[in-house]
Amino acid sequence: xxxxxxxxxxxxxxxxxxxxxxxxxxxxxxxxxxxxxxxxxxxxxxxxxxxxxxxxxxxxxxxxxxxxxxxxxxxxxxxxxxxxxxxxxxxxxxxxxxxxxxxxxxxxxxxxxxxxxxxxxxxxxxxxxxxxxxxxxxxxxxxxxxxxxxxxxxxxxxxxxxxxxxxxxxxxxxxxxxxxxxxxxxxxxxxxxxxxxxxxxxxxxxxxxxxxxxxxxxxxxxxxxxxxxxxxxxxxxxxxxxxxxxxxxxxxxxxxxxxxxxxxxxxxxxxxxxxxxxxxxxxxxxxxxxxxxxxxxxxxxxxxxxxxxxxxxxxxxxxxxxxxxxxxxxxxxxxxxxxxxxxxxxxxxxxxxxxxxxxxxxxxxxxxxxxxxxxxxxxxxxxxxxxxxxxxxxxxxxxxxxxxxxxxxxxxxxxxxxxxxxxxxxxxxxxxxxxxxxxxxxxxxxxxxxxxxxxxxxxxxxxxxxxxxxxxxxxxxxxxxxxxxxxxxxxxxxxxxxxxxxxxxxxxxxxxxxxxxxxxxxxxxxxxxxxxxxxxxxxxxxxxxxxxxxxxxx
Ligand SMILES: Cc1cc2nc3c(=O)[nH]c(=O)nc-3n(C[C@H](O)[C@H](O)[C@H](O)COP(=O)(O)OP(=O)(O)OC[C@H]3O[C@@H](n4cnc5c(N)ncnc54)[C@H](O)[C@@H]3O)c2cc1C
Numbered sequence: 433x434x435x436x437x438x439x440x441x442x443x444x445x446x447x448x449x450x451x452x453x454x455x456x457x458x459x460x461x462x463x464x465x466x467x468x469x470x471x472x473x474x475x476x477x478x479x480x481x482x483x484x485x486x487x488x489x490x491x492x493x494x495x496x497x498x499x500x501x502x503x504x505x506x507x508x509x510x511x512x513x514x515x516x517x518x519x520x521x522x523x524x525x526x527x528x529x530x531x532x533x534x535x536x537x538x539x540x541x542x543x544x545x546x547x548x549x550x551x552x553x554x555x556x557x558x559x560x561x562x563x564x565x566x567x568x569x570x571x572x573x574x575x576x577x578x579x580x581x582x583x584x585x586x587x588x589x590x591x592x593x594x595x596x597x598x599x600x601x602x603x604x605x606x607x608x609x610x611x612x613x614x615x616x617x618x619x620x621x622x623x624x625x626x627x628x629x630x631x632x633x634x635x636x637x638x639x640x641x642x643x644x645x646x647x648x649x650x651x652x653x654x655x656x657x658x659x660x661x662x663x664x665x666x667x668x669x670x671x672x673x674x675x676x677x678x679x680x681x682x683x684x685x686x687x688x689x690x691x692x693x694x695x696x697x698x699x700x701x702x703x704x705x706x707x708x709x710x711x712x713x714x715x716x717x718x719x720x721x722x723x724x725x726x727x728x729x730x731x732x733x734x735x736x737x738x739x740x741x742x743x744x745x746x747x748x749x750x751x752x753x754x755x756x757x758x759x760x761x762x763x764x765x766x767x768x769x770x771x772x773x774x775x776x777x778x779x780x781x782x783x784x785x786x787x788x789x790x791x792x793x794x795x796x797x798x799x800x801x802x803x804x805x806x807x808x809x810x811x812x813x814x815x816x817x818x819x820x821x822x823x824x825x826x827x828x829x830x831x832x833x834x835x836x837x838x839x840x841x842x843x844x845x846x847x848x849x850x851x852x853x854x855x856x857x858x859x860x861x862x863x864x865x866x867x868x869x870x871x872x873x874x875x876x877x878x879x880x881x882x883x884x885x886x887x888x889x890x891x892x893x894x895x896x897x898x899x900x901x902x903x904x905x906x907x908x909x910x911x912x913x914x915x916x917x918x919x920x921x922x923x924x925x926x927x928x929x930x931x932x933x934x935x936x937x938x939x940x941x942x943x944x945x946x947x948x949x950x951x952x953x954x955x956x957x958x959x960x961x962x963x964x965x966x967x968x969x970x971x972x973x974x975x976x977x978x979x980x981x982x983x984x985x986x
Contacts, residue, residue, distance in 0.1 A: 443759035452478025454983040457785040464944035481556040490557035491850035492518035493701035512663035524593040532567035533588030540803040547795030554744025559702035569733030576718030599679035615650040615663040631886035632665040642716040646709040654704040669721030674714030698859030738864040739821035741788040742829040751983035758986040776966035778974035781981035786937035813891040823874035824933030826865035833858040875925035896943035904959035
């Protein structure tokens with residue numbers, strides 16, 4: 433067929449960009465929070481994450497979702513999930529770059545570096561990071577059983593990916609990596625895990641401690657090909673936490689029946705399953721009847737990753753929007769130069785930078801509290817920021833993705849065999865807000881955090897750099913401190929989370945971002961209700977804000 437027309441005024445793919453080098457807000461935040469950090473590894477990861485090769489892997493891993501094999505040809509149960517080779521390629525890269533358990537075996541700064549890497553990797557593909565995140569987060573909870581920690585800890589920090597369905601000991605013998613997941617949510621209750629009905633019966637004691645047999649189910653059980661899981665189950669003393677491996681120490685397969693895989697809105701490359709336990713063996717982790725705080729030591733860190741992951745997705749969506757609008761013209765000039773588009777992009781840029789700052793600050797609080805640096809203040813901040821960052825960043829994610837998608841017009845809405853990355857981002861966005869504790873649960877957790885520590889003092893200390901620099905900031909801070917001191921009714925907890933999040937974001941920008949970024953953020957987020965993108969920046973240099981955020985010179 434003859435060509436009927438030439439294709440022009442379409443943006444080329446955004447590839448071949450070093451995502452670390454191109455991300456000025458991230459680099460500046462790191463320079464402030466971890467000034468001595470060697471960024472060579474992040475530069476390497478940034479090159480991979482921005483490459484055409486990784487983007488191709490992401491497209492294939494999402495277009496060919498995992499397939500469950502419950503039985504073999506002869507009818508025996510096998511309970512295995514088959515993934516596309518591109519999934520394995522991405523898993524290999526994530527583990528090679530140490531985005532799972534490696535920080536626990538390293539010194540100060542490792543959690544911050546890993547957090548920046550996690551954000552960068554999210555821009556390539558977020559769904560494979562589900563097992564990677566759980567394998568990072570499990571370390572403090574696993575410490576509740578020293579024998580298991582000794583057996584599994586080194587594998588969680590090893591960087592060679594091993595996709596085989598074989599006992600963990602065969603992997604660790606080769607110094608290959610192990611991965612872990614978690615099973616809390618049941619049909620009748622996810623937020624209220626006390627409603628769990630899975631039962632644990634005593635089954636003796638061995639080298640791994642008190643062994644039990646589990647009977648029951650989990651309604652959400654992501655990444656079921658992990659080597660082991662932390663699972664909540666009821667016993668005489670109440671709800672307890674158990675280590676449940678896919679294989680026992682004698683090499684026999686554990687009775688974990690994968691019933692089916694979830695058919696999800698997004699997150700397609702990751703397998704999320706429903707499972708049943710029928711006499712499955714498990715080993716106690718932590719104290720009997722204290723399962724919720726035990727597994728929440730893990731949940732707190734996966735919440736950090738929800739914030740980091742959403743900040744990464746925001747950055748990716750923003751980069752695509754700026755890239756596209758710089759390449760596409762309408763009504764006589766590039767879209768990026770149209771004043772209204774500039775206002776929208778500048779507003780998204782502020783949101784993305786503030787999300788990056790807040791998520792990284794939480795990672796820094798984890799790092800510093802783990803290493804006893806300013807330990808008391810950082811411990812309070814870690815407790816405070818976990819629900820605040822998880823709630824606010826993740827809650828903003830979907831609205832952000834919708835507006836970024838609109839910048840691409842109709843092309844933004846089209847997947848085109850997986851090439852339309854923006855649509856994938858949009859489908860992924862709500863997930864971080866729901867799993868690991870949905871919005872209301874985070875708001876309630878903030879109220880709990882207020883009861884346990886001097887949050888007002890921590891908030892005041894973190895706000896020092898911004899105080900007296902913007903009237904709206906000072907006003908909002910005074911109100912928030914009053915609420916923190918006096919307490920707020922449950923029904924108003926969301927307002928307090930939002931205010932604390934915005935204040936801390938502004939305070940962080942005051943510490944290291946250029947003055948115009950801080951001033952624009954305070955005007956757009958604290959001086960007015962932030963309900964419509966592209967409003968609140970009158971009098972600010974929107975073009976400069978967009979140029980700062982651009983993934984390449986525009
Ligand atoms: C793709 C995916 C993968 C997942 N993977 C896993 C996994 O690997 N392991 C695992 O254990 N779970 C997993 N989950 C489950 C997830 O953590 C839960 O869905 C989530 O915690 C919410 O629980 P629920 O679905 O039972 O909702 P519910 O607990 O019924 O909550 C419904 C709504 O009510 C709100 N709510 C609850 N209590 C209150 C209250 N007191 N006041 C006000 N509002 C309230 C919640 O915020 C939520 O908005 C996954 C979920 C998804 C979507």
